[in-house]
Amino acid sequence: MLTRPTNNRMRKNDLAMRGIMLWRCIADDFEQMILIGKHEDRERLPAESEIAARYGVNRHTVRRAMAELAQRGLVYTERGSGTYVKADKLNYRISQRTRFSENVAAAGHEAQGRLQSHRFEPATEEIAERLKLEPGEQMSRLEIVRASDGVPISVATTWLSARRYPDAAKFFRRHRSITRMLDHHGIAAYERKWSRITAGFADAVDAGRLRMAVHRPILVIESLDITPDGEPILTTRGRFAADRVALIIEN
Amino acid sequence: MLTRPTNNRMRKNDLAMRGIMLWRCIADDFEQMILIGKHEDRERLPAESEIAARYGVNRHTVRRAMAELAQRGLVYTERGSGTYVKADKLNYRISQRTRFSENVAAAGHEAQGRLQSHRFEPATEEIAERLKLEPGEQMSRLEIVRASDGVPISVATTWLSARRYPDAAKFFRRHRSITRMLDHHGIAAYERKWSRITAGFADAVDAGRLRMAVHRPILVIESLDITPDGEPILTTRGRFAADRVALIIEN
DNA sequence: GCAAGTTGTCTACTCGATTAGACAAGCAAT
């Protein structure tokens, strides 16, 4: 809550608040509350008109704040009913068969994937070693943003050999699926060899793509995918919005 | 500096910056730099036009930011010459004879004092013990904001016996000086018995009066003043903007 | 003294934030 919710004339005299728009203050208040965990998942928030009265602002200002929170995936609105907290994290299972779309489908949502950028670059030592290639070999580097019901979940950088998979970007752009892109290159099945999980903070670029604030935490998953024969195919560095995902590992 | 100083069209798409005004971002950047100590005292900042070019904004927007910083006492402008960093802290000497006005005068500045509020309240045990009064005795409680050349330095709560000094508020309001207020009550001289120094953060009210951000540190000085005979006169709880003051104790 | 550079001030304009009010559309419970 604002320091003085009922009086927004004082806000203008409050140094800390000057230069920050009303809707942003309100949005930040609710974001804080939700991320702190003060609300249940699917909990109904007060009506827009009530929030407006509580802050002493117009209802439209509250709507602006809620629109912001909705875009960040923190709440969702149902016309005629109310605005509800979306505090559930996507349970993202990391297994031998790890597929983004299947993880999202299992949660009852619809998955989207979008190729943000594609370029060729030589393999670093690190990547060459992972994929058993020569350092300096030309690689396809795909930057893919993945979302669940429109809410961005992760941004992943994927490297694969440009020689072996020359049309990776083209096929991914067409089918929006790594699985089908590999299918076009004659790889019918692939599985996860290993995953390495760390945590950090979103940089400006990732934060923008994930529609999250810069200071929020992310989960970083580096991984290697192989054919059933053990042949390395691709390696990925994924950054997951930690506020929206929980990783599940079952043994 | 902003993440992308040269391009402020991207700023609008940056989630973290949406709803925060341009001048506020620029002001925050410079405040950060100055408080971190990246600038010398009296160092000249780039010209307004150059800062504007660097951020890709209009010069007026920079002026708005600088006005903010000037009001917070972080910079000062000299017409025709430039804008300069004001990173020097007021050396506030705590001695047997501690006077705000004398400390400010010693630094070559002009002191101001303003009675923010005045009310009567019974003495707490703590205060009664300090002043050798009965708990519950009626006290005058003065809230005084003190400034140096217009920059707020401290806000102090002073308690003295309403019975012995019935016109404390009236005389202070007239002369804006504790010394002269006491003179009217027949106290020609007084001295500091003890001071107790702690640190903390400004609450919303103090932050507003000190024109500082809520999260900035303050020095808290509790003290007792007595007559040369050892008779307790008043006790004070002062909150000093730590960014603007250094306390000097010489033995 | 002069020229170059800097802050201070003014006007005019556009755009978005915010307010205000009204009504449509949809949900839920009686």
Place this chain on the structure above:
DNA sequence: ATTGCTTGTCTAATCGAGTAGACAACTTGC
């Protein structure tokens, strides 16, 4: 089905942020 409440949408108006340009007033170095 009706009633009450809620979100969605629209219009109109005010105010401040930000842009643009010009000029005055002032400082500094030559």
